[in-house]
Amino acid sequence: MNALFEDPALFRLLLVLSVGVAFAVYTRLHLVGGGSVTGGYVAILVVTGQWSTLLGSALVTLLTLIIVRGFVLRFFGLPRSWQFTIAVFVGAVTTAVLAAIVPAWISLGEPLGLAITFGAFVIPGLVSYDVSHQGFPQTMLALGLVSGATLAICVPVFLLLQGLPAGSTDDVPFIQRIPTDLMPFAVIAVIVIGAVLRFSLNLRSGGFIGALFIVEFFSPEAFLAVGAAALATQVIMSLIEWRVVLSWRQRAMVALMLGALVAWAGLYWASAFGWLPAMEANLYTLSPLLATGLMAADMGRKGSDVLRTFLGTGLAALILAVLLWFTTTLGLAAGIGTLLVVSLGLIPGILALRAPRRAAERSGKMRLVELGRLTSPGSRSDGDPPPA
Amino acid sequence: MGDAWERLRTHARDDLLTQQSLSAVLATATLIVVLVVWYAWSTRALKALWRIPLRVLVTGTRGKSSTVRLIHSALLAGGIPSIAKMTGTASRELDTQGREHTTNRVGQVSILEVLETVHRNMKRGGPEPKAVVLECMAVTPDLIEFVSRRIVRPDVVVITNALWDHLEEEGTSLGDIAISLSLSLPGARLLVTSEHRVGTLAILRYEAALQVVDVDAVSGRDLPAGVLAGAPHAHPDNIAMAIAVAGYAGVGPATALAGIATASEEPLPVVAAACVIDGITWTYRDIGSVNDTDSLTPALEGAKAQMPDGAVVLGMLVTRWDRPLRAVQFAASVTPEDVDGLIIVGEPDILVRHVARRSGWTDDRITRVSVWGFGQPPIFRRLADLATRIAGERPRDIGIIAMENNHQYVADLVREKFYGADVL
Secondary structure, three states: OOOOHHHHHHHHHHHHHHHHHHHHHHHHHHOOOOOOOHHHHHHHHHHHOOOOHHHHHHHHHHHHHHHHHHHHHHHOOOOHHHHHHHHHHHHHHHHHHHHOOOHOOOOOOOHHHHHHHHHHHHHHHHHHHHHHHHOOHHHHHHHHHHHHHHHHHHHHHHHHOOOOOOOOOOOOOOOOOOOHHHHHHHHHHHHHHHHHHHHHOOOOOOOOHHHHHHHHHOOHHHHHHHHHHHHHHHHHHHHHHHHHHOOOHHHHHHHHHHHHHHHHHHHHHHHHHHOHHHHHHOOOOOHHHHHHHHHHHHHOOOOOOHHHHHHHHHHHHHHHHHHHHHHHHHOOHHHHHHHHHHHHHHHHHHHOEEEEEEEHHHHHHHHHHHHOOOOOOOOOOOOOOOOO | OHHHHHHHHHHHHHHHOHHHHHHHHHHHHHHHHHHHHHHHHHHHHHHHHHHEEEOEHHHEEEOOHHHHHHHHHHHHHHHOEEEEOOOOOEEEEEEEOOOOEEEEOOOOOOOHHHHHHOOOOHHHHHOOOOOOEOOOOOOOOHHHHHHHHHHOOOOOEEEEEOOOOOHHHHHHHHHHHHHHHOOOOOOEEEEOOOOOHHHHHHHHHHHHHHHEEEEOOOOOOHOHHHHHHHHOOHHHHHHHHHHHHHHHOOOOHHHHHHHHHHHOOOOOOOOOOOEEOOOEEEEEEOOOOOOOOOHHHHHHHHHHHHOOOOEEEEEEEOOOOOOOHHHHHHHHHHOOOOOOOEEEEOOOOHHHHHHHHHHOOOOOEEEEEOOOOOOOOHHHHHHHHOOOOOOOOOOOOOEEEEEOOOHHHHHHHHHHHHOOOOOO
């Protein structure tokens, strides 16, 4: 990490500021550059000089786009939520493959590394989804504007703040619980688990990273602390929305910023109060802020609420913890096998996709019935009986 | 406890002016600035919007933009200064003097455009608007309700009809679609609709009754032929709805009709265009603004009537990956009795081909032009090959009817050949 930017607080400022810029870009131009945090992610990679990660993310984004648009979407007519999750999954798997081929590509682990690792795995999917949805030039413009404006504001501010002391630190050791070599597997697993919970049980899991952070921190206290911060954010959001009209996307961005600030403040004061778990959690630069913000954003999403988000994040963390324990005990092959078993949980969600497709086909054939070419929307045009 | 307090005090004192504390202050300031600026901007627009005495929100499946234009013209003719906004592909605004303004979009369609319209109108000058007619750009039920309740707060809601479209968001039965559209009703006084299906209309009436909203169900069929002659390009149902809304605003039918006759049309190509490529005369007609299979038959028949005699007519399914159910609908609905061959552009093309086969198509009558186009012959040569396969010899005339959606990368390339790049 560049010596100029050693203080974690500066990265936290950068994160919140980048979401604020993303809010402005979306509000003014209706453009998004791969979710709310991608601009911040790119800016962090730039200020820390992680050019290989940046280049790798760009390459994976391109590959993800080709795989998803060129293959997956040709076969399946999927709702947007599925397309989004598939894009994120494909991006994460491609990143893992690239990371295996070129190990030095991304810095796994370390306090900032957890969020950066997560970003490296998830962000290609987010960007490729937005490229598909809104176009390549538009997405790149948004991404460039957000990361550029964030850097333009943050770098002078960082330089101005250099003359000041960093601030109090808690004298606790940093322990990384998820082994570095298992991180890619953990990220892919949490995406699969999140998809199972979402599509089969209609539960949200705190934007994937919520569960990952809780497992990394590995304590019920972490879960409760993140959950309480997210709940507090949700309460404040309700008050804000009572007065301020926000579109869904604007709401998610504000919730992310607010959640990050609540987590930041909560961790600071709880650490100051001497609560050991908070001190340990405070060592993670961005993860607790992202986890809280994304949980709060999930709570306010369409078809979601506080309970579903709590339950989803808790379950995701529990399943991931068991899966990782399995993997460390029995080996990666056993872990992958178990993950495949977990992914069978997607079957109810997959089966649920059939009904709308059939209804769409039937509605299309209603025209043929009205024209007298078919006797019923269930029959084939060539007069065959309806398929079983 | 005493230790904890002491620790707390020490932390607070030590961190009063540090990178950490100032970063936190700046981050908090960022959120406050974002919220305050947005609140001020949006509240100014909302207050201006809510000051307008008559607010009309137009939603439904088909004919929204045209109906907005007709209502706006009818109200202007009645001496009511009105502004209007149409969304979709041809996003336009109409001011109180009847002038049309293009909405320049950089990014996605957003409900925020309503507020931007109000802001822009405040800058334009002219008489203070006494009515606003807005096309509802939301299609998801929650968003329809949000736009109606939180933003527009309409006096009159127009649900043009409830047909098979936006199945991904609004539901896969006509009942579900009608209920989704009815979420625009809360707070309104009058619902105007030209929905013809008895069952769907009953649902709309029921939902309106729950919200204590009066219903004016109109039909273009009830209008005398002389009335329709005044606006030959407008759909009779849309004229009927515009007259009903104008009537609510106190504008008589004769005055409203005089205004309707002057209404502008949607800037979409409505006639076929032709060009000659490699000795073949190609005729192109775009009916991609018809997004529901309910309305497909008259549009398709009209387009076919514009094709030259003896032409091999190819239907181009302009599919969109984010509208897969619409793709399935159209693939199920268009059969070899409608057109001679099928061109598939966009995704999910493999699923579309599968459904098309179930609708009686054989592979030799279908071609797909991919988004990427790598290693493929030029588009028109491929399409000519398909037409040759169908006709058994190289045809002199080939017709293309683009349907399902207006825009997609490949479809735009084909269309540009006929209309140029600047046609919507």
